[in-house]
Amino acid sequence: MNAVLNVSGYKxxxxxxxxxxxxSLLARAAERRLKGTILLAHEGINLFLAxxxxxxxxxxxxxxAQPGLQDxxxxxxxxxxQPFRKLLVKVKPEIIRMNHPAIAPQDGRAPAVDAHTVRRWLDQGHDDDGRxxxxxxxxxxxxxDYGTFDGAVDWRLHKFSDFPDALQAHKADLEGKTVVSFCTGGIRCEKAALVMREAGLEHVWQLEGGILKYFEQEGGAHFHGSCFVFDEREALDAGLQPLLKSPD
Known part of the structure; x- marks a missing residue:
């Protein structure tokens, strides 16, 4: 029986x-016997708990209940x-490291596009303006390598902080196109979209909620494989079921 609730989110x-x-969060999470990771920074919060x-x-x-986190x-x-072994609550310089101080998502995010619209664009082969x-x-x-959208651009990043340099090397390939950046849950593609807009690309969107929200709303349409997650489930399929099955 699936009795353990897994949640992930950021803001x-x-x-x-x-x-x-x-x-405050460490005390409450320990009291409730939760496990997982909470990252905090002046720019926001990122958590994975079960x-x-x-x-x-x-x-x-x-x-x-915290100011700015009501939604x-x-x-x-x-x-x-339980997919996590321990509880960690950490304060970091960034909740997702990019080493690009000019990018401040807490001051305004790049435009987002929902899963249904992305599927429709992929179904028709272009966006609503024909791009x-x-x-x-x-x-x-x-x-x-676990799975991605069919035909997705993959710059073989070693770590997320490599993204700005990779963008400069490949920016010309994206000119004049509608670019939908995506990641597991939305946090990396949100920063990535801002960096691309800063670099002068005009038609850039982030996939709202990332792959996991896409799976929840649209299943595996246009996606091949599974989505890696950073816990002992290893990866989730398009039905949000773990690649590694837990004993009941």
Whole structure:
């Protein structure tokens, strides 16, 4: 029986005192016997947690009680066992490292496109203005090897902070096209879309909620393989079921 609720989510928002929030979230998560990782920075929060539904919901309520995080959303899936070994709550310089200080998603995000629209664009072979659509995978190469959108651009990134340099090397290939950046849950493709817009590309979108939200809303259409996740489930298929089955 799948009794463990798994949640993942992020939000770029100004957090004035991430150290104080760290202590508060750590205490609540430990009290509720949750496991996983919460990353905090002045730019926002990024979390992956699992536990009993009531306990997870209690932690999410505390997150949403913080200024700027009232509309924090978390993607939900279920598993038969706890996929995390321990609980970590850390304060970092960035909730997703890019080493590109000019990019500040907490001050305004790039335009997002929902899963249904992306599927429709891919079905018809172009966007609503007739431009060719490019899906750009912003994940690391080993993640892409588990699965990606059919025909997606893959720059074989070793780490996400390689993205700005890779963009400069390949920018010309994206000129005049509609670019949809995507990643696991949305956090990397959000920063990537801002970097591309800063570089002068006009028609850039981020896939709202990433691959996991796409799976939830559109299944595996135009996607081949599974989506790597950073826990003991290893990867999820288009039905959000783990590649590695847990014993009941």
């Amino acid at each position: 770029f928002a100004r957090i004035d005192d991430p150290q104080a929030l760290q202590q 536990g009993a539904q009531a306990d997870v919901d209690a932690l999410l309520a505390l997150v949403r 924090f959303e978390a993607k939900r899936s279920w598993s038969g066992a 060719p659509v490019v899906t750009l995978d912003t994940r690391n190469a080993f993640e892409v």
